[in-house]
Amino acid sequence: MMPFLGRPARRLLAEPVAATPAAGPSRRGLLALACACSALPMLAAKSVRAAVAPGAARPFHAALDAAAAAIEPRMIAWRRDIHQNPELGNQENRTSGLVAAHLRNLGYEVRDKVAVTGLVAVLRGGGGPGPVIALRADMDALPVAEEVDLPFASRAKTTWDGQEVSVMHACGHDCHTAILMAAAEVLAQHKDQLRGTIKLIFQPAEENLPRGEIGGARRMLDEGAFADPKPDAVFGLHVVSGLPVGALGWRPGPAAASADEFRITVQGRQTHGARPWAGVDPIVVGAQIVSALQTIQSRQVDVGEPSVLTVGQFHSGNRNNIIPDRAELNGTLRTYGEERRQYVMKRVTEISENVAKGMDATATVNWEPNGYPSNSNDPALSERMAPSLARVAGAEGLRLMPPGLAAEDFAYFSRAVPGFFFNVGISTPGDGLRNAAPNHSPRFQVDERGMIFGLRGMLHAVADFTGSGTPA
Secondary structure, three states: OOOOOOOOOOOOOOOOOOOOOOOOOOOOOEEEOOOOHHOOOOEEEOOOOEEOOOOOHHHHHHHHHHHHHHHHHHHHHHHHHHOOOOOOOOOOHHHHHHHHHHHHHHOEEEEEEEOOOOEEEEEEEOOOOOOOOOOOOOOOOOOOOOOOOOOOOOEEEEEEEEEEEEOOOOOOOOOHHEEEEEEEEHHHHHHHOOEEOOOEEEEEOOOOHHHOOOHHHHHHHHHHOOOOOOOOOEEEEEEEEEEEEEEEOOOOOEEEEEEEEEEEEEEEEEOOOOHHHHHHHHHHHHHHHHHHHHHHHHHOOOOOOOOHHHHHHHEEEOOOEOOOOOOEEEEEOOOOOOHHHOOOOOOOHHHHHHEEEEHOOOOEEEOOOOOOOOEEHHHHHHHHHHHHHHHHHHHEEEOOOOOOOEEEOHHHHHHHHOOOEEEEEEOOOHHHHOOOOOOOOOOOOOHHHHHHHHHHHHHHHHHHHHHHOOOO
């Protein structure tokens, strides 16, 4: 747990706006597999109640809340439609088309096909001068076969990295897209009271792409997503099964880890399974490498700073009686600091090469170029926006989250401009929370009553950051 985790944020006393009551959020919640980019899981962690008073209420907040309540049924319908028709990274053509048509009907200036299937849309407020604020939602699903019995469950299949796979919104990006579609409509309805400019980013390929392909947030920025006009800040959210309906979670500073994928190729010498001494067994060499890599975290770095090194795939051979000539290992590295990240990368390479050499084999280590840096909430912006979330979630519902070891390519956006990223609870309180399947599970479910808290949180944050609804 980070040293400042239990430190109360500065209290700002004000009146809260009457809000839809939370469905009994508990005092504790597990942040389980929030957004595990590259389809890899996050370390479950406990949240604590945040000591933040609600921000001052204005009539504009109440108007936004009323509009959010009115659009909630359509937001849920959009989410179900997208859930039933999921698409993997850079394949989000149907989803992107649905969103683009919606935004154009609302009067947004829409640029499509950014980073293959992404969208950038602009709405200029009529309430006076103000900042440019970007709001981001990711659209892609995962290669997961759904195991939830829903009338709108996914039965989709597609090709991914040369293989036929099932497709499911197992991480909640269908919710993110529907929430931002709803926010777009509410903001357009209140355009005359909006100060500044709203920039919407509907992003593909957040879960990364195979074989090192560069995509998602990084490619959107390379293709000018933050240009003309450049945002002063960027906001994003993520639904998580580890928080109950009505809860919103946040933290200043490091909020998600970096993610780097590595591939180790062990070259041995093929022989008959009954004559191992006549060759070099790459499976045994690979197994020794896996074991040796575990000593990096346990014996070579300060465990006070969290990091994780996981070998998640081990492929070799095609018959029981043949020792093959090569083995391939794939894994992920998760860290918070760049120094730790570079050190572990170096040690993975050194250990792999030297273990293989000592066993008369060779090992080649490749780090994929499409890794994600750690995502960090701007501390000043986080302190400024936390009272907005407190107004929506209430004293019981606002949670201060520990850092998790999932990754999130929102990190590229929040490194370009100050960023604020928060979590939205979508698990049924009580037994529903305790038994909730994590994000990325084939049994991942969304209690849709939680979505309106994400929508209201985003709308209140926009209103407060831009100063909208105040006299010009």
